[in-house]
Amino acid sequence: MTSATVVLFRTDTLTKFGSVGLTELLTPVFEDLLDRSLEGAEFHMTLLPIRDGATLRGDPTLINLRSSHGYVHIRIRQHDAVIYQHPHSVREVIGRPLQRLLGKDFPEEHQMGFGIVADGLAGLSVTRPTPVNEGSIDILARQRQPVFHLEEVAEPGPPEMTAEGLGVPDTDANGPVGVVLTAGVRDQLLRDMELSNKVEEGGFLAGRPYRDAAHPDRHLVLITAVLPAERTGASLLHFTFTGDSFLRISETLARRGQDEALVGWYHTHLFPATVEMGLSTIDIELHSSTFRRPWQVAGLINLDGYGRVLRFYADQAGTIRPTPFQAQDS
Structure with a gap:
């Protein structure tokens, strides 16, 4: 352009x-x-x-x-x-x-x-939105009542745990979710996992959620596995999970047999990390619409040459904000 x-x-x-x-x-x-x-x-x-x-x-x-x-x-x-x-x-x-x-x-x-x-955009129409008039109301046609309805059954809450019980100090309780990585997961995300510097990649985070016994209204998440997504969509717009992606991860977690839950997702950005630039609006829309449990997190890896910066985000009162993470010693 x-x-x-x-x-x-x-x-x-x-x-x-x-x-x-x-x-x-x-x-x-x-x-x-x-x-x-x-x-x-x-x-x-x-x-x-x-x-x-x-x-x-x-x-x-x-x-x-x-x-x-x-x-x-x-x-x-x-x-x-x-x-x-x-x-x-x-x-x-x-x-x-x-x-x-x-x-x-x-x-x-x-x-x-x-x-x-710009050049090449002459064919795109300019559309004026329908004006909103003060004092107007919407009248809906009478609808027949459905003969059945579906209700979501509430899941039991996660068990209680403390940060010390997960092998890390209780040093930062400001975020809505405290993220704890096993040493293997930390090394995989920050060093060992092969990542492309040409296209964005991503996948799922598996582990166990807990209620923080020391801090009410807060969760702890232990991330025990990083699992690249299968059957994903790829486009200029974003990295896309499909229905098959979630089916495959459910099958993978069942095969692992380690009582793990889907605690979030991760993806890469192909530029250096800055304080201002974290998750994009597209990333936030995906997280808010797809990973809706309060303890599910989004991991972001910024790639800068051969270096990596890792950050985590979680929902806090309807806004996706950074949340702290720590790693176990071994």
Whole structure:
């Protein structure tokens, strides 16, 4: 995508309001995320035909008027080397910095739309959302009552355990989930497991969940195995688990016969770790929709040359946040 701009619209009339250069918009964002200057860097962006019509809340509220292509794969080259590549939602990586810019420069505007304009995008339609009228109500047609319904049976809670009982000190109880790795799992994630530096990879984490006996409303998770996923989907957008992936992991856990549960998942990012850049919105959506038990965690491995940075994340009151981890001595 060359010479791309972001065109601004007033959403009520679809009249153009102005434009912002896309590289100009993205450069400070990724300089902050990567903690480095991007002078002389080139942005290579591919819009992906994945719909995302969600409104970005704030002031002003923003809507991607080309919502049929709601995701973008960004690749950054600098000094003849690829220093970053990852998919993002357009709402996250373009909408948020644009919202901050507009809120500062045009405080009188409270609702706007935007669309990316570049060579090859002329065929993408700009769609105005249906306006919401104050005082309107939705009337639903009368529906026949179902003759049966399904209810989820609550699972028994995990047993109690302390950090000391898992072989690590009770030094950090701030996170919603305390993660404990066996020494073998630690070595596998940080050193021994072969990982590609070309495509993102991932898989499952097996182990045993516990309620933290020393800290109410907190869980402990002992991770005992790292199991690469089978029958996964792969695309520019993300690493995808399929129904067969979960069937295979269930069969694997049964064969292992070690009373292990599926305690989470892991995947790689092909760029250096920074404080600002952890799980992407795509990663968070996958975790929130698929790994819904409060003790299930997401492991993230950032690959930087031959080095690796490992972090874990868990749900805390509806927000996915970093959570601490420790490793057993042996």
